Amino acid sequence: MKTGWSLAAVLLLLAACASPVRTSELPRIDQNAGYRYAVLEQKAPKTIDKTVVILTFSGGGTRAAALADGALRALAETPVKAGDARLPLASQIDLVSSVSGGSVTAAYFALGGTDGLGDLETQFLHSDVMSTLVWRTLLDPAQLAYPRIDILEGYLDEKVFHGKTYADLIAAEQPGRGRRPFVVLNAADMASGSVFSFNQDQFDLICADLAELKIADAVAASAAFPVALSALTIRNRAPCPAQRQATTTPGTGWIMTENGPVPRRLANDLGADTAQGVGYPAAQNLARFRRGTVALTYLNREGTKTYVQLLDGGIADNLGLTLPLTLLTSPSESPSFLNWANTGKADKLLLLVVNARGQAANDFGQSARPPGIFDTLLTTIGTPIDSTSYQLLGKIDQLVDGPFNPKSLVMVDFDFIADPGCRAHFQGMATSWTLPGAEVDELIALGKAMVLQSPDYKAIVTALGGRVPEANPSVEQICAPFKAKPS
Amino acid sequence: MALCWVKVVRSDGGGIGTPVYVDGNYIDIAGAVGTPFRTETGLNTFETIDAGFIVTWQKTSVIITSPGNAGSNPVLVTLNPVPPAPSA
Numbered sequence: 001m002k003t004g005w006s007l008a009a010v011l012l013l014l015a016a017c018a019s020p021v022r023t024s025e026l027p028r029i030d031q032n033a034g035y036r037y038a039v040l041e042q043k044a045p046k047t048i049d050k051t052v053v054i055l056t057f058s059g060g061g062t063r064a065a066a067l068a069d070g071a072l073r074a075l076a077e078t079p080v081k082a083g084d085a086r087l088p089l090a091s092q093i094d095l096v097s098s099v100s101g102g103s104v105t106a107a108y109f110a111l112g113g114t115d116g117l118g119d120l121e122t123q124f125l126h127s128d129v130m131s132t133l134v135w136r137t138l139l140d141p142a143q144l145a146y147p148r149i150d151i152l153e154g155y156l157d158e159k160v161f162h163g164k165t166y167a168d169l170i171a172a173e174q175p176g177r178g179r180r181p182f183v184v185l186n187a188a189d190m191a192s193g194s195v196f197s198f199n200q201d202q203f204d205l206i207c208a209d210l211a212e213l214k215i216a217d218a219v220a221a222s223a224a225f226p227v228a229l230s231a232l233t234i235r236n237r238a239p240c241p242a243q244r245q246a247t248t249t250p251g252t253g254w255i256m257t258e259n260g261p262v263p264r265r266l267a268n269d270l271g272a273d274t275a276q277g278v279g280y281p282a283a284q285n286l287a288r289f290r291r292g293t294v295a296l297t298y299l300n301r302e303g304t305k306t307y308v309q310l311l312d313g314g315i316a317d318n319l320g321l322t323l324p325l326t327l328l329t330s331p332s333e334s335p336s337f338l339n340w341a342n343t344g345k346a347d348k349l350l351l352l353v354v355n356a357r358g359q360a361a362n363d364f365g366q367s368a369r370p371p372g373i374f375d376t377l378l379t380t381i382g383t384p385i386d387s388t389s390y391q392l393l394g395k396i397d398q399l400v401d402g403p404f405n406p407k408s409l410v411m412v413d414f415d416f417i418a419d420p421g422c423r424a425h426f427q428g429m430a431t432s433w434t435l436p437g438a439e440v441d442e443l444i445a446l447g448k449a450m451v452l453q454s455p456d457y458k459a460i461v462t463a464l465g466g467r468v469p470e471a472n473p474s475v476e477q478i479c480a481p482f483k484a485k486p487s
Numbered sequence: 488m489a490l491c492w493v494k495v496v497r498s499d500g501g502g503i504g505t506p507v508y509v510d511g512n513y514i515d516i517a518g519a520v521g522t523p524f525r526t527e528t529g530l531n532t533f534e535t536i537d538a539g540f541i542v543t544w545q546k547t548s549v550i551i552t553s554p555g556n557a558g559s560n561p562v563l564v565t566l567n568p569v570p571p572a573p574s575a
Contacts, residue, residue: 253510253512265510265511268530288529330527331526332512334515336514336515336517340515342517
């Protein structure tokens, strides 16, 4: 939190003018093209037995990126039976859903796979990103003319993602060890306060070709800490001819209504309020109704949403769980893990939740005076990002109880470190794009060890005919220097 | 996110085992004609399609059963044949 302020203090000084990104109009809606799960799966099918593997990455800055890196390393070192071969579990992931700092690792993994994790360490995790951002701005005053988000985006594009776009993500997909997961970076739409996911299904609604978007744009939007960074602006080109054309093309799922073209799933999400004499069916499925309401705004029928303003995804979804929950409970999304369970395509589930939530020390409980305006503002911004939606997690736990066995829910979260001194050490790490090298190494080791030591992880790996390597160092060994001293 | 068990049948009693799709998702099969499966409550369109992604049997139904009904007590949805579109 303290570093959020230092970043804010520097970047707030910089002026901003609009430069919306960076896509052209979608020529046609095609379920077999673009950044979609089905497209990736067709290029490189998953080969493990009937298992859904979902990862979520959340938390701020390099702290989140390093912890996620460690968790991925655990999966990269876990061989499982995949058809006639043994492959790392990391090559068999279906979905990575990320917000905030976790999006750097998620996107890097999507591009480079497990072989690229070492490069992430050198190119990003161990780099002094904050100093570079400040110096680049001071040495190049032209940057003052652009939105503050461009400073982060420019760095990520040049130093980390090297100009790569979503088209490169699709091209990177290869069978076997080279198989990549469907990685969905999530931002928050300032207009609705809802999750905006970077995938082609979402971009069909705004009639834009996600393949042209730079990875750095999506990562920057997902990690755009409010105030310190400005929103990322994306042009909404809906309504467009491609949407109208889709209604007459079989297999697109779009239909024509009296108000214009719409995906049928969206029409049905909203249709419940007037359909067939039912008084208020949305009350029985409010999440579905809300999802439809938000999606409808992107079709821009009133012409009032020509731009979409995106901020840190943690504001709308602090664990990155919204998309996994939707895919586990909706038959009309793609992929629909609900449909997989219905048809026996999947009967086992690994849900790995990596959350690097920080907890900066404060003296709020030691003073009778109310906190000052800066502390109040920072807490107001940080609370929705840092708070943890355990209720949502509980809901998922409940929903997947029937169809999946084993159902492995693995939590990588500082809250679960048993020793209070060690817990405080990790929770106290700054939310920053620069951390001391020792802290980065500790986070990577912790992320890896918390996965490898999890009994739920062992259960799913065993069910997949694999064996979990020993955690070396273990969480206990990592924590040894920071243990609370007995009073 | 409420879920409910449904059983989809055809009005002619045929098509047992034919894949059923929901709400225009032609990527993932939601279930099969004659076999109970779970879907969201609210308004849903249940469909079977031919090889050219042309919808052949369809029913749009409001599923209002409260969540938690068992697979042995599914809501019945009866598909009707969709007339072929007039050729251009």
